[in-house]
Amino acid sequence: MKTGLFVSLFLLVTTLFAQGSRCADIRPFCAGNEELVFENSNRLNSEVVAGESGPDYGCVEFPRYPSWFYLQIEDSGDLEFLISQSENEDGSGEALDVDFVIWGPFNASEDYCNNELLSEKNHVDCSYSEDAVEVAAINNAKKGEVYVFLLTNYSELPGFINLKQTNNGSNAGSTNCAILNGILGADKVVCGENETILNAEEQGAISYQWFVFDENNDDFVQLEAENKAQLKVTVSGTYRVLIQNADGDNTIEDNVEVAFYDRPVIKQPVEAIFVCEQDSLIDLTIKQTELLSLNASPEFYKVEYFETEEGALNNNKIPDPENYSVSRETILARIVNLESGCISDIAAIHLDIRTLPEAPLEENYRICVDAYGLFNDELVLGKDFGKSYEYSWYNGEELISSEYDLYLYEESANPNYTLVLTEKFTGCEVRFSTTVSYVSEPNSVKVDILKGDFENSWTVEINASRNIGHSSEFEYSLDNGAYTSDPVFRNIQRGVHELQIREAGGCGGVVVKEFTVVGYDFFFTPNGDGYNDRWSVTQDADYKVLKIRVFDRNGVFLKNIDPDGEGWDGLVNGKLLPEDDYWFNLEYVNFKTSSRHNFSAHFSLIK
Structure with missing residues (x-):
């Protein structure tokens, strides 16, 4: 059994006006084809705690926080309504008890709040259950008849009431929404x-x-x-x-x-809005003052923008006209009077999408420079697009020229160049960027002679260094052979060799470097077995070894070796040295050039 006092406020938030807490304030409603949601009457928003005296409330013993409504039948038939009450507007949260009474039928001209009409004999349906979902029915309703609804909120808690007509069969009636007005x-x-x-x-x-x-x-x-x-x-x-x-x-x-x-009057814009490129964001409202100029007190008007006539017909406004992404050449606008809602004719705003020049620059330029950073041939960048453009050349962030062409003669610390091309009468600009890659012949060459893969052969590695910031690529030729990008040569025999190095793109000259591969034993085994018992350096027809000195791995001098002797037996002061790697330095003369050179390498003593 229900006990206590409760309050109910019934406020339709979709179609209806404010609810009537007393029958004298009764309001119309219709079910239509949609689900209607009402804010209930509750102890927080209504002072009318109980239903007024006079009407017969039937099964509803305590009509708390009442809301009075009436409907009129549009199509004859049976009507069934699902009524539910919950904490939240979407039906979620706590379920709240809802009750109702229906009286009728009445004529449209009758006083619906007359106590004689709201009597027991005119009860149509009623529920006072503890349920949060109720079903109300009006059977065999006739067109034009009026029925009075009372909805109550027994829980008195804030919430929402949901009402929906659930039957739509062949015998279903309907409510007349015209009575709302x-x-x-x-x-x-x-x-x-x-x-x-x-x-x-x-x-x-x-x-x-x-x-x-x-x-x-x-x-x-x-x-x-x-x-x-x-x-x-x-x-x-x-x-x-x-x-x-x-x-x-x-x-x-x-x-x-x-x-x-009067309808607002819209002025057709004289000039188009210049658009610098397709899909760019523009501000359509820059034409607003011109559009409104034929109306006094423009602050009482607003401008709406549309992409198509169909969009204007369906009121599909451009949502953010100050940041419109251009996708067409014409936009439509109309003026709305903020007080009356009256609208003007439609004006067209033309969008002049500019076609700007294509890039006059390559993505990258390879420039040959000499040892002083000067270009072998000057580089001229740019193209003359006519007097309707302004030209701004930047090297990095520094403005360096306002001419259409840019002449470059020497290497720059910043290899990045940008041309900003601006159309004078529209302000549209386009940016083109390029990078200059500097190349030159090597500034130094080092030849490393290493132990080869086979006995009595050597590997030669060439390290050609670039200037700082250059992107030079080198090619190598050994003893007038074919050029290759591989800086490593294998299976090289002892003797004097000539190395040629050039920049792969042909920048600069050919660097020639001569080197000598001196023959020496990579290891020896002084164990007296007759094989590899002595370590020696081989003389050659291209060179003559003059002096040999041996050191330990710490650089401590151990012994002088006779270049023309039988070689070293591993003894120092009559004592065999331990198994280890040892270093040697020798001085030799190149017979072709009569020049003296030094050469160092290491070998192994293995017992």
């Missing part, structure tokens, strides 16, 4: 016209009386000559109609406010 409909705003027609035609009516509100008398004044269902209105004001039905005792009264407004 009364006989005369909603207040009328007339835009750009001199007259409008008010239609109060009502089935069964025998007379019509029309009135207009007189502000001087602060009351309605009858329009004596007007007694038909329709009234032509040419002046703004509040109008009233009184309709008397055939029984002569019941009168329908309805008011409507009519306001006449």
Whole structure:
């Protein structure tokens, strides 16, 4: 059994006006085809705790926080409504108990709040269960009939009521949504016209009386000559109609406010908006002052923008006109009066999408420079696109020229160059960038002679160094052989060799370097077995070894070796040295050039 006092507020937040907590404030509603959500009446938003005395509430013992509504039948048939109440608008949260009473049927001209009508004999349906979901039914309803709904919130907690007509079969009736605006409909705003027609035609009516509100008398004044269902209105004001039905005792009264407004006038923009490139963001509102210029007090208007006529018809506005991504050449605009809602004709804003020049620069330029950083041939960048453009050349962030062409003669610390090309009369600009790669012949060459893969052969590695910041690539030729990008030569025999090095792109000259491969044993085994017992350096027809000195791995001098002798037996002061790696340095003379050279390497003593 339910106990306690509760409050209910029923506020429709989709279609209905504010709810009536008392029957005198009863409001119309219709179910339509949609699900309707109402804010309930509760102890936080209503002072009407209980239903007023007089009506018979039937099964609802405690009609707490009432909300009064009425509906009218549009199509005859049965109607079934699902009513639910919950904590949140989307139906989630705590489920809250909801109750209802339905009275009827009544005629449209009757006083629905008369206690004699809201009586037991006129009960249609009722529920006072503890459920948060109720089903209300009106069976065999006839077109034009009116029914009164009372919804209550027993829990008195804030929440929302959901109402939906659930039957839609062949015998289903429907509710009339026209009653939401009364006989005369909603207040009328007339835009750009001199007259409008008010239609109060009502089935069964025998007379019509029309009135207009007189502000001087602060009351309605009858329009004596007007007694038909329709009234032509040419002046703004509040109008009233009184309709008397055939029984002569019941009168329908309805008011409507009519306001006449001029339509806003929109000015067609003279010039297009320049767009520097497709898909760029532009501000459409830069034309707003021009569009509004034919209207006084432009602050009372707003401008709406559309991509197509269909979009304007369906009110699909461009959501952010200050940041519009250009995808077409014409945008439509119209003006809306903020007070009346009247709209202007449509004006077209043309978008001039500029076609700017293609890149006059290559992505990269390879430039040959000498040892002083000067170009072998000057580099000229750019192209003359005419006097309608401004040219700005940058080396990195530094502005270096305002001419259309840029002459470069020497190496720069920053190899990046940018041309900013600006169209003078539109301000549109495009940027082109390039990188200059500097190349030159090697500034130094080092030859490393290493132990080869086979006995009595050597490997030669060439290390050609680039200038700092250069991207030079080198090619190598040994003893006038074919050029190769591989800096390693294998299976090289002892003797004098000539190395040629050049920049792969042909920058600079050919660097020639001569080197000598001196023959020596990579290891020896002084164990007296007759094989490799002595370590020696081989003389050659290309060179003559003059002096040999041996050191340990720490650089300590150990012994002088006779270049023309039998070699070294591994003894120092009569004592055999331990197994280890040893270093040697020798001096030799190149017979071809008669020049003296030094050579160092290491070998192994293995026991």
